[in-house]
Amino acid sequence: MRNDQREVNELRPITITPNYITHPEGSVLITVGNTKVICNASIEDRVPPFMRGQGKGWITAEYAMLPRATADRNIRESSKGKVSGRTMEIQRLIGRALRSVVDLSKIGERTVWVDCDVIQADGGTRTASITGAFVAVVLAFGKLLENKKIGKMPVTDFLCATSVGILPDKTAILDLNYEEDFAANVDMNIVMTGSGEFVEIQGTGEEATFSISELQIMLKLASEGLEQIIGIQKEVLGELKERIGETKAN
Amino acid sequence: MRNDQREVNELRPITITPNYITHPEGSVLITVGNTKVICNASIEDRVPPFMRGQGKGWITAEYAMLPRATADRNIRESSKGKVSGRTMEIQRLIGRALRSVVDLSKIGERTVWVDCDVIQADGGTRTASITGAFVAVVLAFGKLLENKKIGKMPVTDFLCATSVGILPDKTAILDLNYEEDFAANVDMNIVMTGSGEFVEIQGTGEEATFSISELQIMLKLASEGLEQIIGIQKEVLGELKERIGETKAN
Amino acid sequence: MRNDQREVNELRPITITPNYITHPEGSVLITVGNTKVICNASIEDRVPPFMRGQGKGWITAEYAMLPRATADRNIRESSKGKVSGRTMEIQRLIGRALRSVVDLSKIGERTVWVDCDVIQADGGTRTASITGAFVAVVLAFGKLLENKKIGKMPVTDFLCATSVGILPDKTAILDLNYEEDFAANVDMNIVMTGSGEFVEIQGTGEEATFSISELQIMLKLASEGLEQIIGIQKEVLGELKERIGETKAN
């Protein structure tokens, strides 16, 4: 039994509140257990200098935590004057993952800024960010469709993420909370599409290693969990969910 | 009539949700109209180096906005690698205001870190931060009382803040929203205690000036509004409100 | 009696030396008691990007102290690699104050850079900076007039600043020196125009509060002091003083 009474293959409760903040084109509050992340997607009508004149768009992500999202207060990265390696790694991951399911040639010379701000953390903040950011991005494109700025939904597939891990007693578990993450020998983040393809696999043994059979068990656990998460995303998106993939289809 | 149908002396609706985030010792979500700020108070069991060995505590504040709290997306201060002058000015103001109603000699060598994070902005974010932070700080001290780490509530009086201003047509108004703030000739932030004393008056004419009689009208408007705000704080604080001032009384 | 034998309503001796540094368009050395500030106004023939194409100008200020302007040596902000909150607050204040008495639409697309460098500090450096900077700016515009780059003096009124405060024994005093500033319960900086209107009021009780009647006493003390300071400015400006307000008049 896990420390929060879950089965090894059981996700924490997930809620996604759409249109959480009023200013952004797309905005959600996602909660995964006690982890809470505000995901905002902003559309800017230009691309970074290195992409100008190519007729295509770009998606970039930023990630941050409120100082007291965690049990101990963290120093603000703005006060330190620099962004930590962990933060950079996470925001690069989120951006890369989202770009894998958006046809950037269909959004014009626009940049989608995705901001994932963790207001409360209990493990899995980067995977919750990806899952929530996907919905925020679809909502933002929904607004562009509504305003006839683009003709088709440029999102080619669903996208979500979760974590799996192996505890010191060799149990493989799905969706680690903070305490489990801290204890685990192996921690793996998986980003997957609606068609069950991998976008990103990041498996790490901190002061530990893992075998190929353990890898396979973890991938299976993850796949099952991710399927459920896509179900939740679909519910939140309502009619917009039908339009995902319409670009690909043509 | 104002752009949101309010009377000139009418506050926007205010809500204060206590215990909003689970980790901090004190936490509230304050909403003032469309302005929403998470105010967290964290207790650290030591003081900054310049205060060690004096047997007293310290209160310091940090203020930030999510990039998309505003109509246009702002660049994160952590990405820019430095904190703006505006941010510094606001966090110095919040800290100074809170220190004026806390008897720092009664909290031991502890630091109270107050984090005000604006998740949605529509004018008055600094005054909403002070009003909300006051409640968060009282809740945090409430926890210290509960854990018998201190014997008396070290907060000597209530504290809250609002803004007043003068529109180009010379109307004086209470609690400016973003549009009004942008239009106003004069903008004044007032921080007041429960006993009606001023803690801070910051009146500014940007490319404009104001007379002593205009000042008096604004101060009166502010006083009436602040009295109502203290009423809301009292309601949220429940029994804790009775303990405010008990230090002073001795 | 005050620590330097002044009456409560007595200013320290003020001298303003015009054309102190040769390179800037306008330059003064102002001394207020032992406080000495070099105020230089530089004219640049363009405006910052956000103002281009609007046909109007901009005024911005920077403030700094020599490391040994104070009793203890301060670390240079250039060595620390960042500007302190206090410095930012002061330079924002100086810029705002100057802009309130200059008709920016009458100076073309030019930027006035005002540099206030404190070479010796004994309290009141920000108010001395405003008083001196005003003269430097008028001198700089005088040069533009001389060179026929502008046709009328764009300064609409006189501008100066001083401080008032309340000592622990409740005495209200004018023009605080460092020792008084350190001891005071309440410290208030007032910026006023030649016609007696307020530009800025910043009253702060650090770990203290003040009542409305105390506020009124302080405002009165300030008004009397500021009138004398304008007298000194007029003397220094010679014939140029006649041209102040000529823009307004039309």
Added chain:
Amino acid sequence: MRNDQREVNELRPITITPNYITHPEGSVLITVGNTKVICNASIEDRVPPFMRGQGKGWITAEYAMLPRATADRNIRESSKGKVSGRTMEIQRLIGRALRSVVDLSKIGERTVWVDCDVIQADGGTRTASITGAFVAVVLAFGKLLENKKIGKMPVTDFLCATSVGILPDKTAILDLNYEEDFAANVDMNIVMTGSGEFVEIQGTGEEATFSISELQIMLKLASEGLEQIIGIQKEVLGELKERIGETKAN
């Protein structure tokens, strides 16, 4: 056929020159095709503050490229004043990988600083860094053994890394050079131990995805390559290779 005439499962030629730089405790120059990295391991007789008093050591890594290691000159990170996200990600990976095969409780309160400086880049710089750094670290511990500062080799297993990828034509290939890396749909870095366990798997589809069967093909390719690399490491290490694992064995 690949652009450099290799078979799909063929590594580039690898050389490892031990004791390349004289000052560090361990130093190698590793070349993998045209990629050249200087890997230096330095022993410091203390640990970072957060680890003091625990009687164990720490390994940390830094990674950098000379500005002209690449086809176009890069701006130095020291000139930019900050380390890029890519650099941070790589140095975190190298450190984590090395820590997984060192028993930190056996090295006393010492820090091993690993510096991987790429002097010429042609793809696979992070994996070459790990492979080379492992040898440098073993050499450094060899020096500690020689000087009787530690009694047993604290390295528990061999460690090396390589990349695999999938080209747009769906061919899976081993050890990508720069041109291949640029063209590939999927890029995966694998870090493995001498006993064939994974330490790290990082598979990324940039604007692409991959299936579980493609994953399995890539893992197999990688395993075969990594076995050969360990053979090269063993040759370079000479007698020291016998001591790897002696800690684990007890």
Added chain:
Amino acid sequence: MRNDQREVNELRPITITPNYITHPEGSVLITVGNTKVICNASIEDRVPPFMRGQGKGWITAEYAMLPRATADRNIRESSKGKVSGRTMEIQRLIGRALRSVVDLSKIGERTVWVDCDVIQADGGTRTASITGAFVAVVLAFGKLLENKKIGKMPVTDFLCATSVGILPDKTAILDLNYEEDFAANVDMNIVMTGSGEFVEIQGTGEEATFSISELQIMLKLASEGLEQIIGIQKEVLGELKERIGETKAN
């Protein structure tokens, strides 16, 4: 004839005003023609960490220019967030030069902070800084002597600096002003002691070179000028000048 009517071997007028700023232990305003530098020497009763426990002191220098010391306004280094290479080079030079004539083993574990702040620049700011800083340092040690904190003047010899150069027409000149410095092919700064020994020679041909005979002519010009400057220093120092060298003599 030179652009300011001087002979080739003629110094500009030099004045040194002692005790210019009240707070520092030693302070002078030095003017060399139109170049004006405030030189302050501050005594701190401890040394930097790398020197603790050795029973000797340290001298370090900082150099800066007011933004409008020059014909065009410079951006403040505090605003840029970093100190330029030129500034660093100059402050290293000043510190090194002063240390060459102070017996650091005779000042206890104290640091002398020397601040050279150029308020008006017309060439030769670094040499004027050295000449002025020397006097400020002697004054500061004079204060330590007065307070019986040290028993003997630790300054072993006089120290001053000037520049020499070669114009495009091959004329060698002494003490270059800004216009001459800009035009010169070769620019050389010489720091010399009272006994005629060199402390520092920095000769530079920017896009030009110079022969050994040109070098000798320049050194001779410099020596003659430096002798005159020492005369001025002696006059300013009054009785303190007698104590210079008393440490050496024993």
Added chain:
Amino acid sequence: MRNDQREVNELRPITITPNYITHPEGSVLITVGNTKVICNASIEDRVPPFMRGQGKGWITAEYAMLPRATADRNIRESSKGKVSGRTMEIQRLIGRALRSVVDLSKIGERTVWVDCDVIQADGGTRTASITGAFVAVVLAFGKLLENKKIGKMPVTDFLCATSVGILPDKTAILDLNYEEDFAANVDMNIVMTGSGEFVEIQGTGEEATFSISELQIMLKLASEGLEQIIGIQKEVLGELKERIGETKAN
């Protein structure tokens, strides 16, 4: 006898390996005794903004050390977020020296970036950098000649550098290694051209001074050494050496 058995006027063994790194237009590895520096010259087809439209080019240099080039590990300047004064001084010196023997008006609007990266340090890294960088720059221009981008070799003369110094026992020595440099009273770096003219003389007495006769002895030692170094440069450059000076000749 010196600590490495050299005569006082004996250089350490020098090797220069051309085309050391493949990507740069010009690249050498220079070793001077145990000092090893990679010197890369990169040609960029544009100049910095302040030089645009003048039809001439620019040469700029950067210098760095690997963290473990030295006996103790240094913190990376990229990690510290700023470049040290010493580094800036050296890179300014290298750039200035190279510009003195290149006719910038003959290279079009191009920038030559010279990177000197010390991989192993044993004294004399700045002079070895200049000697090596000169060869790298000639090789880079050789490539431009080959590609007919320029018609004549723009290098007007040979250029190299070495150090001389005076030990505490008053012996003058040539080409100081680290230990000698540390011990010396006086340290002088000399940059000279093929025709025996000085480009730069930087002589420094750290807590010491030197006489004019000592200066002359040092200059003579240096001249003899530099002549030998030019011999080595000529050998490495092969046929390209004939073209040096052809611009000047016309």
